[in-house]
Amino acid sequence: MAKTSENHQCMDDLKAERERCSFNKHEITTLLDGGEDKTKQRRKIEKVFLSDPEFLDATRPEYLSHEDRYANELRKACHMIRKFNEDEEIQQLVGQMDGIRTLMGSGLGVALTKDGNPLALHFIMFMPSIMGQGTVEQQGEWMGRAWSGEIIGTYAQTELGHGTFLRGLETTATYDPSTEEFVLHSPTITSTKWWPGGLGKTANYAVVMAQLYTRGRCHGPHPFIVQLRDEETHQSLPGVTLGEIGPRLGMNTNDNGFLCFSHHRIPRTHLLMKHSQVLQDGTYVRPANDKLAYGTMVFVRVAICFDTYRQLQRAVTIATRYSAIRRQSELVPGQPEPQILEYQTQQYKILPLIATVFGIHFAAQSVWQTYNDVTGSIHDGNLDLLPELHTLSCGLKALSSSDAANGVETCRLSCGGHGYLASSNLPRIYTTTTAAITYEGENTVMWLQVARYLIKSFREARQGHRLHHSVSYLTPRPASTHALQTNLSNAALVEAFRVAVSHLVGEVAARLQGQCDSGMVFEHAWNACSVQLARCAQVHIRYFTCEEFLSGVEKAEVSEATRGVLMRLCRLYLVFHIIGNQGDFLRSGALTPSDMTTLEEELATLLAALRPDAVSLVDSFDIHDRILDSTLGCWDGNVYERMFEEAKKSPLNQKDVPDAYYKYLRPLMKASL
Numbered sequence: 156m157a158k159t160s161e162n163h164q165c166m167d168d169l170k171a172e173r174e175r176c177s178f179n180k181h182e183i184t185t186l187l188d189g190g191e192d193k194t195k196q197r198r199k200i201e202k203v204f205l206s207d208p209e210f211l212d213a214t215r216p217e218y219l220s221h222e223d224r225y226a227n228e229l230r231k232a233c234h235m236i237r238k239f240n241e242d243e244e245i246q247q248l249v250g251q252m253d254g255i256r257t258l259m260g261s262g263l264g265v266a267l268t269k270d271g272n273p274l275a276l277h278f279i280m281f282m283p284s285i286m287g288q289g290t291v292e293q294q295g296e297w298m299g300r301a302w303s304g305e306i307i308g309t310y311a312q313t314e315l316g317h318g319t320f321l322r323g324l325e326t327t328a329t330y331d332p333s334t335e336e337f338v339l340h341s342p343t344i345t346s347t348k349w350w351p352g353g354l355g356k357t358a359n360y361a362v363v364m365a366q367l368y369t370r371g372r373c374h375g376p377h378p379f380i381v382q383l384r385d386e387e388t389h390q391s392l393p394g395v396t397l398g399e400i401g402p403r404l405g406m407n408t409n410d411n412g413f414l415c416f417s418h419h420r421i422p423r424t425h426l427l428m429k430h431s432q433v434l435q436d437g438t439y440v441r442p443a444n445d446k447l448a449y450g451t452m453v454f455v456r457v458a459i460c461f462d463t464y465r466q467l468q469r470a471v472t473i474a475t476r477y478s479a480i481r482r483q484s485e486l487v488p489g490q491p492e493p494q495i496l497e498y499q500t501q502q503y504k505i506l507p508l509i510a511t512v513f514g515i516h517f518a519a520q521s522v523w524q525t526y527n528d529v530t531g532s533i534h535d536g537n538l539d540l541l542p543e544l545h546t547l548s549c550g551l552k553a554l555s556s557s558d559a560a561n562g563v564e565t566c567r568l569s570c571g572g573h574g575y576l577a578s579s580n581l582p583r584i585y586t587t588t589t590a591a592i593t594y595e596g597e598n599t600v601m602w603l604q605v606a607r608y609l610i611k612s613f614r615e616a617r618q619g620h621r622l623h624h625s626v627s628y629l630t631p632r633p634a635s636t637h638a639l640q641t642n643l644s645n646a647a648l649v650e651a652f653r654v655a656v657s658h659l660v661g662e663v664a665a666r667l668q669g670q671c672d673s674g675m676v677f678e679h680a681w682n683a684c685s686v687q688l689a690r691c692a693q694v695h696i697r698y699f700t701c702e703e704f705l706s707g708v709e710k711a712e713v714s715e716a717t718r719g720v721l722m723r724l725c726r727l728y729l730v731f732h733i734i735g736n737q738g739d740f741l742r743s744g745a746l747t748p749s750d751m752t753t754l755e756e757e758l759a760t761l762l763a764a765l766r767p768d769a770v771s772l773v774d775s776f777d778i779h780d781r782i783l784d785s786t787l788g789c790w791d792g793n794v795y796e797r798m799f800e801e802a803k804k805s806p807l808n809q810k811d812v813p814d815a816y817y818k819y820l821r822p823l824m825k826a827s828l
């Protein structure tokens with residue numbers, strides 16, 4: 156198609172946006188990647204993978220059958236593993252482990268297997284379970300085979316009847332000392348494993364969570380390595396019933412599956428025994444903490460924060476670039492149509508989401524650091540920080556997934572009708588991101604775990620106990636330090652979050668106590684206060700994120716110009732969330748109505764100040780066009796031409812008159828003749 160003047164205009168618009176950049180884009184790219192070397196590594200891996208024709212799709216996945224879609228993604232996923240195992244360039248550059256992590260953790264992985272990677276659970280949960288739950292011998296036995304792809308695993312925990320309530324799982328693993336085996340059994344329909352990714356058709360092994368019985372006693376859910384399919388024929392083993400659960404909202408090539416056991420026997424040594432053991436005679440050796448068996452979930456919750464951050468990065472890049480090329484309506488009658496990014500309401504949709512990307516980034520880095528510190532100290536036998544890690548990982552998983560899913564939907568809306576097109580990629584980014592609200596611990600349940608820790612800490616503080624870092628603010632302070640802020644500096648706004656959340660926790664703790672004092676049992680009082688409890692948890696994690704955002708920007712090794720734009724984003728994040736939740740700040744006395752007026756005025760100023768840098772900010776995310784995979788968000792802004800090209804590929808457009816016309820429409824239209 157010939158280039159139209161409209162196309163040139165779009166490309167010139169983006170060029171002009173880029174010329175207005177007030178900061179050093181590369182500094183932000185390397186900051187987000189974790190250093191210059193990491194940026195180079197990522198780009199190199201992207202180049203190696205994106206230049207490989209095996210990763211190209213012959214057609215859009217939407218045009219394929221369910222089975223062909225699965226086969227297409229499986230083809231690419233297997234090629235990915237082969238490439239890691241065989242490509243010397245990658246081996247030399249980063250090594251297999253770092254390579255897989257970069258691939259999965261960066262946008263590249265999701266771009267190569269667009270519709271959901273059937274091997275994702277193998278890397279994200281199966282192997283981490285063996286590493287985190289298995290003894291050194293068990294790691295030696297399984298990890299090499301798993302790395303090479305000789306065995307493919309998944310994580311089978313959720314059942315038809317129970318996902319959230321792990322203690323309610325019904326699958327049993329009963330130890331038989333006479334043969335030194337566990338007998339796995341699904342006693343009811345509700346005990347059928349349901350949902351695990353890759354379970355339907357891909358995996359031949361799984362880490363299965365089952366209630367461990369030995370010597371007639373149940374010791375709760377434990378992880379077992381279970382072979383599900385024959386290693387030669389791939390047929391399901393006797394005693395194992397397997398299948399796929401059918402189409403989902405998104406991620407349809409993850410072949411989420413079902414699984415039931417009929418007295419299926421596995422060796423005793425297939426219980427992952429790093430934390431608890433069953434000896435040959437059936438003696439159960441307790442772990443240092445029952446919840447260590449839940450360790451893989453803690454790891455994945457942290458990993459999800461990084462994934463949701465990447466998804467939001469992609470969506471906001473698409474929405475920002477599109478908003479800079481899309482012209483609509485008249486701001487001033489008779490004047491040329493402005494870029495839609497000129498509208499303050501559009502800026503209000505998009506700029507806080509760019510800020511959110513950075514907020515999640517800094518908070519996730521901090522939780523990742525805590526994860527590494529705590530797993531290190533667990534290794535040395537110190538479990539003191541486990542509750543803190545559990546709380547932060549639950550909380551940030553919930554905050555990042557809900558912020559990202561809402562944010563992606565806002566991005567879609569901000570692109571008007573075209574955002575609804577599959578070729579914008581926003582629908583797929585949305586269906587992938589919103590799943591993270593549910594999997595790995597449904598968000599409300601996660602918030603209530605955070606609230607449990609807050610209330611417990613609040614009570615302990617009143618008994619004079621020392622609190623862990625993230626909740627130390629709940630320690631009662633002398634009255635003078637509660638004085639209202641006299642300025643609205645960044646530090647003062649973060650402090651306002653502290654006051655607001657302390658107040659909320661204090662209020663709900665008093666309500667809980669009041670209900671217990673009036674004779675309600677604690678669990679019912681808890682349920683009766685749980686809307687407010689979840690709210691406390693949300694404000695607590697928002698406060699944590701604000702603190703990490705601010706200190707991350709202060710500590711960043713960047714030029715003053717770059718720090719300037721990051722500070723404006725951080726400020727926008729603080730102001731945006733305070734205005735959006737002003738009730739919490741007014742009720743607690745953290746801020747006054749007049750402060751709110753000042754902040755609302757500042758919000759408008761911040762939007763205007765950040766607007767010229769919007770395109771450059773998303774450019775600094777450094778997302779390759781193939782990874783963005785969007786007609787609306789491409790680097791060059793050549794949107795309309797791309798949309799037209801994509802439309803022409805529809806199978807319906809291969810014939811002027813489709814067969815269905817002759818079959819259905821024509822008989823109807825000609826019926827009266």
Ligand SMILES: CCCCCCCCCCCCCCCCCCCCCC(=O)SCCNC(=O)CCNC(=O)[C@H](O)C(C)(C)COP(=O)(O)OP(=O)(O)OC[C@H]1O[C@@H](n2cnc3c(N)ncnc32)[C@H](O)[C@@H]1OP(=O)(O)O
Pocket residue numbers: 255256259260275278279282283286310312313318319320321322352446447449450452453455458459461462541542545593594595596597600604607608611
């Ligand atoms: C090696 C290579 C690596 C490469 C890596 C590459 C990296 C890059 C990756 C990038 C891409 C990623 C993308 C993803 C792709 C999609 C994948 C989709 C995956 C989706 C998978 C799933 O979806 S898989 C199923 C998840 N299914 C849940 O998530 C159930 C939630 N349900 C519960 O998790 C429990 O049911 C629940 C509620 C806690 C109550 O558990 P419960 O009833 O036993 O416990 P209670 O509530 O009674 O609590 C009793 C006390 O335990 C404490 N506690 C509880 N849990 C604790 C814990 N974990 N640690 C410590 N402490 C804990 C609690 O704080 C209490 O402490 P206290 O008493 O002191 O207050």
Ligand SMILES: Cc1cc2nc3c(=O)[nH]c(=O)nc-3n(C[C@H](O)[C@H](O)[C@H](O)COP(=O)(O)OP(=O)(O)OC[C@H]3O[C@@H](n4cnc5c(N)ncnc54)[C@H](O)[C@@H]3O)c2cc1C
Pocket residue numbers: 276310311312313316317318319320349350351352406411590593594595596597598599600603
């Ligand atoms: C795309 C996808 C992939 C998945 N992959 C896997 C996998 O690989 N392996 C695996 O094992 N599982 C997997 N799952 C399952 C997932 O982990 C569960 O769906 C999730 O943990 C939620 O559990 P549930 O479905 O039982 O929801 P439910 O617990 O039934 O939740 C339903 C509603 O009840 C509420 N609720 C439940 N309990 C409480 C409570 N205590 N207090 C207040 N409200 C409550 C929830 O907030 C929610 O609103 C996957 C799910 C999805 C959607």
